[in-house]
Amino acid sequence: MPSLATLGKAALVLTALGVALGTAVLAMPQFGKRAVGERRARMDASPHFVDGVAQNLVETTMEMNGEMWAASWQTLTGERQTPDVEIPVQRPELSDPSVPVQVTWMGHSTMLVELDGVRILTDPVFYDRASPFQWMGPERFHPPPLTLDALPEVDAIVISHDHYDHLDYESVSWLARNSEVPFLVPLGIGAHLEAWGMPAERIHELEWWEERTIGGVRLVSTPARHFSGRGLFDRNRTLWTSWAFVGPSQRAWFSGDTGPFDAAAEIGERLGPFDLTMVESGAWNPAWGNIHLGPDAALEMHERVRGRTMMPVHWGTFQLAPHEWDQPFVRLRDLAAMSGTPLLVPVPGQTMRADTPSVSDFWEGRAAAWEDAGRVAGTH
Numbered sequence: 001m002p003s004l005a006t007l008g009k010a011a012l013v014l015t016a017l018g019v020a021l022g023t024a025v026l027a028m029p030q031f032g033k034r035a036v037g038e039r040r041a042r043m044d045a046s047p048h049f050v051d052g053v054a055q056n057l058v059e060t061t062m063e064m065n066g067e068m069w070a071a072s073w074q075t076l077t078g079e080r081q082t083p084d085v086e087i088p089v090q091r092p093e094l095s096d097p098s099v100p101v102q103v104t105w106m107g108h109s110t111m112l113v114e115l116d117g118v119r120i121l122t123d124p125v126f127y128d129r130a131s132p133f134q135w136m137g138p139e140r141f142h143p144p145p146l147t148l149d150a151l152p153e154v155d156a157i158v159i160s161h162d163h164y165d166h167l168d169y170e171s172v173s174w175l176a177r178n179s180e181v182p183f184l185v186p187l188g189i190g191a192h193l194e195a196w197g198m199p200a201e202r203i204h205e206l207e208w209w210e211e212r213t214i215g216g217v218r219l220v221s222t223p224a225r226h227f228s229g230r231g232l233f234d235r236n237r238t239l240w241t242s243w244a245f246v247g248p249s250q251r252a253w254f255s256g257d258t259g260p261f262d263a264a265a266e267i268g269e270r271l272g273p274f275d276l277t278m279v280e281s282g283a284w285n286p287a288w289g290n291i292h293l294g295p296d297a298a299l300e301m302h303e304r305v306r307g308r309t310m311m312p313v314h315w316g317t318f319q320l321a322p323h324e325w326d327q328p329f330v331r332l333r334d335l336a337a338m339s340g341t342p343l344l345v346p347v348p349g350q351t352m353r354a355d356t357p358s359v360s361d362f363w364e365g366r367a368a369a370w371e372d373a374g375r376v377a378g379t380h
Helices: 004-026 037-044 066-077 169-178 190-195 262-271 297-304 328-340 361-372
Strands: 102-107 112-115 118-122 156-158 183-186 202-206 211-214 217-222 243-248 252-254 274-280 308-314 351-353
Touching: 037 202, 112 252, 112 274, 118 243, 156 190, 169 243, 183 190, 183 217, 190 252, 202 211, 202 217, 202 274, 202 308, 243 262, 252 262, 252 308, 262 297, 297 308, 308 328
Parallel strands: 118 156, 156 183, 183 202, 252 274, 274 308
Antiparallel strands: 102 112, 102 351, 112 118, 211 217, 217 243, 243 252
């Protein structure tokens, strides 16, 4: 039988190997890089960072409690969280972006937004999994309507934050090699992009209320309530944001990921009203209600920022929460009917205009299936 000393040495060796392996994994490019030099200096000078850590406008607890652990476990083990039908995917037929505000949904939070002659791509995720690895992690319910090499010309790409379902290493690396489109990102994320081969001159890092103008459209970084991080030790080392697109005659707002916060009303006061809001409405749970919007809070956020037509996003593409996969839409549809809020709900790849909002036949069929079964899409 091995002596205690031998067992102790073996444990030390295994621990050292584990640390070395973990360090090697976290050094892989998909985990990104920390900001240094001028990028870090801007963060240190920002009122939205304290000791290198990004801050929300209101106190936001991120400690895992019993409810959060339970919701996470249910996400892994629950039933009916993936589609029981095939989600139809259309091949986009894009027209001149000078038409009134229109959007083409690629799934989750990836959209082509067109207004006042400018085409903007949001949070490009075109690969199979929302994960640092393409062999594990949440897998798409449907293929992307377009491959990256089939994308039309875009004028700008915006990133809301650095989580894997919004900032995809594979997609961004491809865009770094094969396009010259500028990226507008929150403070700190430029370091990730540069590490993935993006030329520095294409990266524009903004903090809240900063903006760039492209083709006559103002792209304004607006506040959000969330968190960030891609590894074990980089929580909140980059900023998160929502985005306002303000043209001479048309306006749209993309929430990114956010929880509710009263100061969002300032976005509407300063930059609204918005012809279209694209608001996170799914992949949520009440235990995460301070950092994610469910359908009820999403509708309230739409009203708070002075939106006209509302499009739910961040749902129907990845299994990231314990609710049923189409529950966010069904619940929001019921709420919108009661409040008289116009909804724009395309299937993946479908282009819809904000001035003629509608719900696609497929999603209306999903709502009818809930009703036929006598089921109610409550807040959970």
